[in-house]
Amino acid sequence: MIISESANIINSLGIESKTKYSIEIINEDDFEELEVFLKNNKLPILFLGEGTNIIPPNFFNGVVIRSFCKNINFRKDINILTVDSGVNWHELVKFCVSNNINGFENLSLIPGSVGAAPIQNIGAYGAEISTLIDSINYFDINTHELKTIENHECNFEYRNSSLKNNSFFITSINFKTNLANNINYEYKSIKSFIDKNSIDKNSLSISSLSNIVCDIRSSILPDPNKIFNAGSFFKNPIVKKSDISYSFFKSDNLITWEVDKTYVKVGAARLIELVKDKIIPSDNVSIYKNHSLVLVTNGRATQTEILAFARQIQELISKFFNINLEIEPTVIK
Numbered sequence: 001m002i003i004s005e006s007a008n009i010i011n012s013l014g015i016e017s018k019t020k021y022s023i024e025i026i027n028e029d030d031f032e033e034l035e036v037f038l039k040n041n042k043l044p045i046l047f048l049g050e051g052t053n054i055i056p057p058n059f060f061n062g063v064v065i066r067s068f069c070k071n072i073n074f075r076k077d078i079n080i081l082t083v084d085s086g087v088n089w090h091e092l093v094k095f096c097v098s099n100n101i102n103g104f105e106n107l108s109l110i111p112g113s114v115g116a117a118p119i120q121n122i123g124a125y126g127a128e129i130s131t132l133i134d135s136i137n138y139f140d141i142n143t144h145e146l147k148t149i150e151n152h153e154c155n156f157e158y159r160n161s162s163l164k165n166n167s168f169f170i171t172s173i174n175f176k177t178n179l180a181n182n183i184n185y186e187y188k189s190i191k192s193f194i195d196k197n198s199i200d201k202n203s204l205s206i207s208s209l210s211n212i213v214c215d216i217r218s219s220i221l222p223d224p225n226k227i228f229n230a231g232s233f234f235k236n237p238i239v240k241k242s243d244i245s246y247s248f249f250k251s252d253n254l255i256t257w258e259v260d261k262t263y264v265k266v267g268a269a270r271l272i273e274l275v276k277d278k279i280i281p282s283d284n285v286s287i288y289k290n291h292s293l294v295l296v297t298n299g300r301a302t303q304t305e306i307l308a309f310a311r312q313i314q315e316l317i318s319k320f321f322n323i324n325l326e327i328e329p330t331v332i333k
């Protein structure tokens with residue numbers, strides 16, 4: 001294990017952020033040493049992957065722990081793929097595509113690490129990681145034990161799980177590799193891409209669907225290596241239909257997906273588009289031109305500035321629609 005003092009906290013919002021200590025886990029033997037370090041340094045702890053879904057402060061007076069373990073072990077006999085938390089998510093998708101393991105292709109090009117992926121149950125284009133997971137291996141920083149949690153114990157839901165704000169440092173994930181061999185092209189934007197490009201649905205493979213998802217994503221989402229952002233900044237709110245206010249806008253201005261008789265999921269990007277002209281511009285934070293749900297920075301924004309800009313949006317959405325927008329990335333205290 002490698003310990004650094006006063007290290008940078010990497011983050012895709014371009015916030016200049018430092019931590020008192022940073023610890024790199026190189027292999028599982030490091031956890032004994034980590035236990036001793038944590039007993040001697042009773043400080044707040046932050047688990048970090050690639051920093052694409054966090055909003056860190058200028059200084060974190062604590063210990064950042066990151067996994068640099070990057071093994072992928074495909075056990076064909078038992079249909080399990082065990083992947084270390086330090087592996088990049090899209091590298092795993094590429095591994096699955098080239099080994100003809102289906103289910104991962106709709107989640108192509110989601111930034112970040114494998115270890116962080118179950119925390120908010122990453123999802124896109126009609127798929128969620130929760131359907132792919134068999135179980136998760138972790139080190140509990142409270143009890144200092146290496147343990148395994150089964151899928152059904154993780155309480156996965158839309159952009160959430162019980163792994164969030166937990167004492168479990170994910171070390172590796174066991175994925176199922178024997179899912180039904182369905183190519184899932186039902187998502188609206190995938191369907192329109194197929195129609196627009198006259199692609200024969202019967203010719204679709206795991207690989208071609210992965211390429212389609214990459215093409216769609218690249219056309220609407222900013223590349224975090226080039227433009228500072230954290231992806232969708234707000235969750236699509238799930239609200240009671242009867243609670244939505246239509247005093248200012250008609251219902252057909254909104255994009256909604258039926259959840260059940262009482263609740264709908266509301267497209268947050270459309271809500272923001274409708275109030276965009278009322279937002280007071282900030283020096284260092286703005287709304288991405290191709291996607292209103294994405295906030296971008298010029299690399300000089302602080303956590304305070306970003307949260308103030310977000311609060312403005314939340315207040316407008318609350319005033320005009322009586323809807324509370326929840327921030328999706330983890331705000332580090």
Ligand SMILES: Cc1cc2nc3c(=O)[nH]c(=O)nc-3n(C[C@H](O)[C@H](O)[C@H](O)COP(=O)(O)OP(=O)(O)OC[C@H]3O[C@@H](n4cnc5c(N)ncnc54)[C@H](O)[C@@H]3O)c2cc1C
Binds near residue numbers: 049122123224232
């Ligand atoms: C351009 C862009 C597009 C995106 N698109 C999507 C999308 O389509 N769908 C989607 O769901 N998300 C999307 N995201 C969000 C992000 O990619 C995911 O949340 C991703 O899983 C974050 O990975 P990370 O390694 O960067 O996590 P980090 O930002 O480093 O951490 C995120 C959270 O996970 C925790 N964590 C990290 N590693 C561990 C670990 N080993 N054990 C326990 N906890 C850990 C952290 O404490 C933090 O709470 C997007 C982000 C960007 C920038």
